Amino acid sequence: xxxxxxxxxxxxxxxxxxxxxxxxxxxxxxxxxxxxxxxxxxxxxxxxxxxxxxxxxxxxxxxxxxxxxxxxxxxxxxxx
Amino acid sequence: xxxxxxxxxxxxxxxxxxxxxxxxxxxxxxxxxxxxxxxxxxxxxxxxxxxxxxxxxxxxxxxxxxxxxxxxxxxxxxxxxxxxxxxxxxxxxxxxxxxxxxxxxxxxxxxxxxxxxxxxxxxxxxxxxxxxxxxxxxxxxxxxxxxxxxxxxxxxxxxxxxxxxxxxxxxxxxxxxxxxxxx
Numbered sequence: 220x221x222x223x224x225x226x227x228x229x230x231x232x233x234x235x236x237x238x239x240x241x242x243x244x245x246x247x248x249x250x251x252x253x254x255x256x257x258x259x260x261x262x263x264x265x266x267x268x269x270x271x272x273x274x275x276x277x278x279x280x281x282x283x284x285x286x287x288x289x290x291x292x293x294x295x296x297x298x299x
Numbered sequence: 300x301x302x303x304x305x306x307x308x309x310x311x312x313x314x315x316x317x318x319x320x321x322x323x324x325x326x327x328x329x330x331x332x333x334x335x336x337x338x339x340x341x342x343x344x345x346x347x348x349x350x351x352x353x354x355x356x357x358x359x360x361x362x363x364x365x366x367x368x369x370x371x372x373x374x375x376x377x378x379x380x381x382x383x384x385x386x387x388x389x390x391x392x393x394x395x396x397x398x399x400x401x402x403x404x405x406x407x408x409x410x411x412x413x414x415x416x417x418x419x420x421x422x423x424x425x426x427x428x429x430x431x432x433x434x435x436x437x438x439x440x441x442x443x444x445x446x447x448x449x450x451x452x453x454x455x456x457x458x459x460x461x462x463x464x465x466x467x468x469x470x471x472x473x474x475x476x477x478x479x480x481x482x
Contacts, residue, residue, distance in 0.1 A: 250371060257378050260407050261385060268389045268404070270303070270314065278388070282381050289377060293370020296363040 247297075254286065303393065303400055303412070313394040313465050318437035321455040322387045329380040336369055382407065392453050394462070396469055399442065401451055415451065419444040420470045425459040442466065 262279060269275040305311070340359070360366060389404040399420075403411040420442055427438035438459040442451040456462060 250374075254374065254378070257382075261378075261381060264385055264389065264404075264407060268402075268410070270391065270393075274388075278384070285377055286374060289370055289374040291370075293367050293374065296365070296367025296370060 254290075258283075258286070303402070305395070306397065309395050309397050311393055311395050312469060313462060315392040315394070315453065315456050315462055316390065317387060317455045318435065318457040320431070320435050320437060322384075325383050325387070326380055329376050329383070333373055333376050336372060392456070394465060394469065396472070399451070399466070401453065413451070415442075415444050417466075417470050417473050420466065421445050423463045423466050425463045427459065440466075 261282065265275045265279055360369075386404045386406065389402065389410075391402050393400040393402070396417075398414050398416045400412065400414040403413075405411065422443040424441040424443075425438055426441065427433055427436075432438050437455055437457050439452060439454045440456060440459045440462055444451070
């Protein structure tokens with residue numbers, strides 16, 4: 220008899236989706252890689268093309284600080 | 300800044316970007332998408348009891364899943380919004396005493412830079428349409444150049460009449476004495 224979807228899901232993923240912390244290592248790694256990739260692209264464009272170097276530093280600092288704040292907020296979901 | 304290097308004796312007269320109002324309009328979708336999750340608990344209470352029972356429990360910010368998902372959602376919206384700001388800031392028109400440089404940052408991997416000498420400028424047209432554009436003072440400028448079928452257009456810039464006057468003044472300065480218009 221073919222397994223129903225729910226037991227099959229349980230078999231494959233186990234308790235991976237019971238809470239964010241149960242699958243955190245690999246999903247966080249994926250998100251971190253995506254964020255880092257976009258961040259590098261943004262920084263590259265600002266440094267290469269901006270007509271105002273002082274403005275570049277300021278705006279990149281704002282970008283990084285807000286991003287880290289949001290990452291910190293997301294991480295509060297991982298605490299038990 | 301490799302596309303724009305000033306030549307000896309060249310100086311920037313004006314640097315122009317899109318009007319802040321246009322930029323805010325471009326940011327609006329991100330603000331709406333960011334606010335939607337905050338409104339979910341409010342609208343949840345309006346659902347019929349059967350529908351509420353389907354979701355098992357009311358969404359709450361105390362739930363780790365909600366906080367985690369919300370943080371990631373906002374992080375990627377912030378990325379998108381900053382991308383929009385990058386396009387706004389790096390997309391500019393430079394008027395120098397010799398030429399006009401049009402820098403179009405169309406996206407992260409699409410950038411177009413064109414410049415043309417002021418000597419070739421034949422006509423400058425401003426175009427302000429609508430109530431908001433008139434009140435806040437933004438519009439388009441179209442520059443026609445000699446010997447080119449293409450018109451250069453910059454859209455949604457603040458105070459387009461002032462820029463037109465600046466361009467025409469610089470063009471006039473570069474004309475030989477004999478061809479200058481009598482004021």
